[in-house]
Amino acid sequence: MKRKNAIQIAGIAGYVLFLIISFALGFNPGKEIGYNFASFSMDMLKILPGAFILIGLFEVWVKRETVQKHLGEESGIIGYIWAVLLAGTTVGGIYVAFPVAYSLYSKGAKFSNILTYISASAICRIPMAIFEASFLGIKFTIIRLLVSLPLVIVSSMLLGDYLRRRNYKIPAK
Amino acid sequence: MKEAYFLYVIAGLAMLISFIVNRQKTLRAIEIAAKRFANILPYFLIMLILVSIALFLLPDTFITRYLASDNKFIAVLLASILGSITLMPGFIAFPLAGILLTKGVPYMVLSAFTTTLMMVGVLTYPVEKAYLGVKLTIIRNTISFFIALIVAVMTGIFFGEIFE
Numbered sequence: 107m108k109r110k111n112a113i114q115i116a117g118i119a120g121y122v123l124f125l126i127i128s129f130a131l132g133f134n135p136g137k138e139i140g141y142n143f144a145s146f147s148m149d150m151l152k153i154l155p156g157a158f159i160l161i162g163l164f165e166v167w168v169k170r171e172t173v174q175k176h177l178g179e180e181s182g183i184i185g186y187i188w189a190v191l192l193a194g195t196t197v198g199g200i201y202v203a204f205p206v207a208y209s210l211y212s213k214g215a216k217f218s219n220i221l222t223y224i225s226a227s228a229i230c231r232i233p234m235a236i237f238e239a240s241f242l243g244i245k246f247t248i249i250r251l252l253v254s255l256p257l258v259i260v261s262s263m264l265l266g267d268y269l270r271r272r273n274y275k276i277p278a279k
Numbered sequence: 280m281k282e283a284y285f286l287y288v289i290a291g292l293a294m295l296i297s298f299i300v301n302r303q304k305t306l307r308a309i310e311i312a313a314k315r316f317a318n319i320l321p322y323f324l325i326m327l328i329l330v331s332i333a334l335f336l337l338p339d340t341f342i343t344r345y346l347a348s349d350n351k352f353i354a355v356l357l358a359s360i361l362g363s364i365t366l367m368p369g370f371i372a373f374p375l376a377g378i379l380l381t382k383g384v385p386y387m388v389l390s391a392f393t394t395t396l397m398m399v400g401v402l403t404y405p406v407e408k409a410y411l412g413v414k415l416t417i418i419r420n421t422i423s424f425f426i427a428l429i430v431a432v433m434t435g436i437f438f439g440e441i442f443e
Contacts, residue, residue, distance in 0.1 A: 121328050135335060143331035149368055156286040162312030163293050166304045197282045201403055204410040228397040233282050234369045241377035246386055253433045257426045276412050
């Protein structure tokens with residue numbers, strides 16, 4: 107792993123150096139990449155601290171039994187409903203869903219439910235769906251949700267079962 | 280970004296209530312939040328670097344040109360590939376899709392583009408891998424890609440773009 111880290115650090119350092127030189131010499135492609143980086147970083151830095159605070163509070167306040175009951179192995183259909191509802195209120199994007207899903211998993215949620223949660227938070231966050239409908243029409247959004255959501259749930263069930271049978275473990279953090 | 284304000288109102292209130300009920304636990308929550316955030320930050324950094332480069336190589340004008348292709352089915356395929364390898368926030372993606380719609384790009388192409396944009400993340404791979412592991416990340420993205428194609432086809436059928 108040491109070597110991989112070294113490569114990553116070298117890559118990041120090279121990138122930073124490239125940006126500095128680009129700005130110093132007025133190299134336009136490099137400047138544009140720098141602006142892209144800045145604008146995306148700002149977007150994420152706006153969301154991530156708030157999301158992680160909620161994750162921290164979740165970790166200390168929500169009991170393992172509660173998560174197990176609603177999203178665990180025995181949760182049944184209710185588990186999927188919870189996963190979709192939780193996803194609907196997730197802010198940001200799929201990148202916020204990963205740490206949340208990780209927390210849920212480490213508190214006893216089953217694979218099928220966290221996979222449903224991740225995909226559903228990509229496709230049916232309520233604020234985003236409203237925004238989408240205002241640009242592409244309500245019919246477009248409704249078709250998208252009605253087709254994708256059942257596919258997400260069914261594929262998550264199958265994949266979750268497969269992972270459980272194979273005893274898949276996600277990386278410990 | 281109204282979403283962000285909403286998030287901080289909720290997070291602020293939750294923290295305040297938590298602090299009133301139990302100071303110790305709240306401090307621990309902040310500690311967990313800071314530690315986890317710091318742990319994942321390098322992966323986000325790598326992702327942001329990839330995004331900044333990809334966005335330069337594939338600007339809006341490029342996407343517009345390829346999505347407006349004459350053959351609908353090729354356009355759907357191109358749209359889903361572009362959607363998979365780019366990453367843009369909804370407040371850029373949907374207005375762009377709206378503009379493409381007025382330029383005559385079919386709904387099914389826009390559906391392929393926006394759905395893969397949201398569900399499939401080649402550029403979010405560093406972050407996703409850190410949480411889910413390599414194998415699950417690859418499987419999840421592959422399944423999502425096919426779901427997006429199915430959604431695009433169904434969109435085409437419902438908007439009368441496939442069977443005219």
